[in-house]
Amino acid sequence: MSEPNLSSFIWSVADLLRGDYKQSEYGKVILPFTVLRRLDCVLEATKPAVLAEKVAREKAKLNPEPFLLKKSGQHFFNTSPLDLKKLMGDQHNIGENLRAYVQGFSASVRDIFERFEFHAQIDRLSKAGLLYLVTEKFANIDLHPNVVDNAKMGSVFEELIRKFAELSNETAGEHFTPREVIRLMVNLLFIEDDDALVKPGIVRHLYDPTAGTGGMLSVAGEHLAAMNPKARLVMYGQELNPESYAICKADMLIKGQDVANIIFGNTLSADGHHGKHFDYMLSNPPFGVEWKKIEKEVRKEAEQQGFNGRFGPGLPRVSDGSLLFLLHLVSKMRPEKDGGSRFGIVLNGSPLFTGGAGSGESEIRRYMLENDLVEAIIGLPTDMFYNTGISTYVWIVSNRKPAQRKGKVQLIDASSFFQKMRKSLGSKRKELSPEHIEDITRIFGAFKKLTRAGVPISRIFKNEDFGYRTITVERPERDDKGRQVLGTKGKGKGKPVADANLRDTENVPLSEDVETYLQREVVPHAPDAWIDHEKTKVGYEIPFNRHFYVFKPPRPLAEIDAELKGVTDRIVTMIGGLSK
Template sequence: MSQQPNLSAFIWSVADLLRGDFKAHEYGRVILPFTVLRRLDCVLEPTRAAVLAVSKEHAKDGEAVIDAFARRVSGQNFYNLSPLDLKAILGDQDHLGSNLLGYVNKFSREVRDIFQRFDFANTLDRLYKANLLYLLVEKFTSIDLHPDAVSNYEMGLIFEELLRKFSEMSNETAGEHFTPREVIRLMVELLFIEDHEALSASHAVRSLYDPTAGTGGMLSVAQEYLHSLNPEARLTLFGQELNDESYAICKADMLVKGQDVGNIVPGNTLSDDGLPGKRFDYLLSNPPFGVEWKKVEREVRQEHERLGYSGRFGPGLPRVSDGSLLFLLHLLSKMRKPEEGGSRMGIVLNGSPLFTGGAGSGESEIRRYLLENDLVEAIVALPTDMFFNTGIATYVWILSNRKAEARQGLVQLIDASGLGSKMRKSLGSKRKELTPEQIRTIVQAFGSFLALEQAVVLDANGKELERVILFPEVTMPNAPEGGKVKRLPFSKILRNADFGFRVLTIERPTRDEQGNIVLGERGKQKGKPIPDSSLRDTETIPLHADWREYFEKEVKPHVPDAWVNEDKRDPKDGKVGIVGYEIPFNRHFYVYEPPRPLEEIDRDLEQCFANIRQMMEELGI
């Protein structure tokens, strides 16, 4: 049975000790590094004596030699050369602070960096002055956080729950640091489903990258899932994270998992790519929703203008108020070239990147690049209320530069917004979760690559009783007494070009006071009608429609004096009209429901009026 809830509550109880001496938003700066310290202390305990022995044996051989032998003996990518551990430190109250700091400084370089990110030395000083240091060390020394007692998966959940609570206390955006585990699991399964055979091969080796790594949840779940497919497979994990505390936790987690923590780098991914030139087999990300990128605007614009398509942001720049598409472009730059095996990626975005921005805007040009280069495999609409910090609609995009032949030139849209189960207890804004069965359903729909419907069973009062995805082998459910079954689309297969359109500029002539058309008198405009800018309009037509036929059929009959401004041409294809792309997800899944018959509405209204009259009579009005 999982110990995670009890351990979370126990660690959280440490806050009771801090109350009064620390502000609520500072609890995380104390509890998180002590949790990491106790975890590492427990991991190294079985090999502590052997590491000390080998360090003494090679004391004269230099730091590099000691480092190599200590790692080998510890069985980890880290070690500690102190003769003390937390229990021994607790036994010497007179030197508790100095011994504890000395113990931390005897860790290998990667671990020391973690505690520097937590500003641990300053925290110890404050705890000592508040007479809390002994009580805190005693608390943490009493719990067992060895991987045999608390698995890596459970430890990840503990870190995430604590971080969420601390983020709420400090009014930070918790969702910037981590993603719900079932959403990650869905993304990972969608990412790996087409490669099961290759990943099942003996000693398969793959790389995975998350540019917004948070506490490392996506990296951890991907590693666990691949290991469940093939225990011999090896997934090398890479990531970058801006928030120091999240970075420290992610790095600690990767250390315990045996990963090379040099692959986890700090910093802002958009302004300072910490892994330049690196390309990966798989890529995952949940960038912050709707967060502006003004702080890094200068660096991003410089790269866009100076490097163009040789850099990361060649296709275009979105508006400064939302940088999520910049992370998508960054991920594209990290894909392996198709001739080198290609890559697949999954990214969580809100609804804005689907349709924000008109023809020629940065957002539209980015969508154009994705679709004209056939990079989008599928987009899955998730239920609302899935994330800790927001209840808005979210979408998982799956992209690849090595599409299967059957998917080439096509995009699959899956509307899973009607799935999701209500949680017994909300966690922030998170009120729903995807069950393992629902995840399997979505993955099956993606894997089948079929247009599918779903049957929604409603009772007599219109309450949903059941939702069944109508795969070819599934039987249509029966309607309950007085109820009905609604058929709605669940999966649609569309051509890339279906998302494109062309915007024509429609001009009308300027007229004088007598209503006569005013003609130009010189230059190119001589003898031609002068357009009236106040009457200028636009028409949106399907991408591959003939604009002349459309104009003659749809515009000319209604506005006989209008004409198309043929000077307004797309800068890329040179044709009349500006090209745009949008993905109107909801429009593709909209099902028209005719209104109820007027007679039925009249009967309901009459019944309401009768009820009101009866209530008034009873009240003597």
């Protein structure tokens, strides 16, 4: 069954729910039933063997669990003699039997249905007289991976979540990232390690602290499997939304991953993988979301642990927690001596430039650049995400840069790399084609300055190019006769007293001496000015758009005049017509 047809078929269950459920509540029924049918199909072939094994091992007074896992061929099993099709044979006891069936799953699967609060929906559907009808709908679709592969199933879940989020006015894009954006990020993440990743038996660890439904983990797994079928990617994640977490966990189970590595909870306030480090990481944290609810825990960690914790470099303003996720990922990097790490994170424009010298944001950028962690930043087109049309940027971060990248940052403006979608999905109106992804990947891999048709696409900078000093320029206070007022106490005795009303600040590039700057830019206009070096602060910002700005000269004046004359003549003619 094709992806759109499957999505529509599952969506048709909404027709049954209409009236008894609000539109915004459809997902509470449809998502867990879709997961249940998926697991049901996966276990169908081995179910008889599992039940027989259970009887044999219990008779021998042995713990049957490890044997049942082996017989099921999965990381989960079900010991109930029932399945969804058998439930159809007893309409009057459907509620009781469905509960018993769900309870027959191994603990990791039961947790999934607890996150969905599935038992509450069984009660509600039963009271509305809908339980049998809804169960029957799902019993009649085949969701086995041989029919609907993992990639298709992931897309179906994401499409359903997007629809439900739209109906309930939630932020759909918080739950997942467009697949083509993930593919680009995965390409950029693995490109420099292609040789290592094709070795037989290679094992790598991948982490997503904002896992959503597991899309990033899945696409990375598919990519590595295509490169090297004998490679093994061990996946880790954490997710705050209970429904997204449940879907991610179910997806990982079917893929044969250890679901103990998928943690429920808030990554920033309760790190579910404390002390662990990873080879690769991917993340699309929510854009511009405040962190006031977890401020107490975050500040406590920053103050008490400093650089031994995650937030030593600084804290951003409470209105946008994006950079907290960046610092969290940095803390999860393997030390360079152990092989190092690379990660990709999608951020909005704010982390590039918000905050002056000395601010939390600037200090975080300073830490990233002075420690040579930023490999590249790629500007994506607008209208790429489901919940926002704003500009977004992929940061590629590494503590094991190749020799040619050391001390440098590559900026790529890929804002013109898109094709318009035939049908918009929320705010998403544009998408990257496979050719766009390949082109951007090549540009990144080449690591060269690139201009096309006079428009810069790729630029290479030194880390320090983004740094500056904010200097405080003072001028003397003067008395009624215009004479400089001198200090009478302490270290200021005999020196000019600064006039606060004449005080100014200037940003000077790190590459330039501040005194030289003062003599060239300030002294010709204010010969009595000096720098108060005690107030100097170092700042960093990445003015991405400025580096790709192309000046377009205004049209010739004669052309504008001719156009205006044409418009004026038409107006005169129209007025003349009205007066007849």
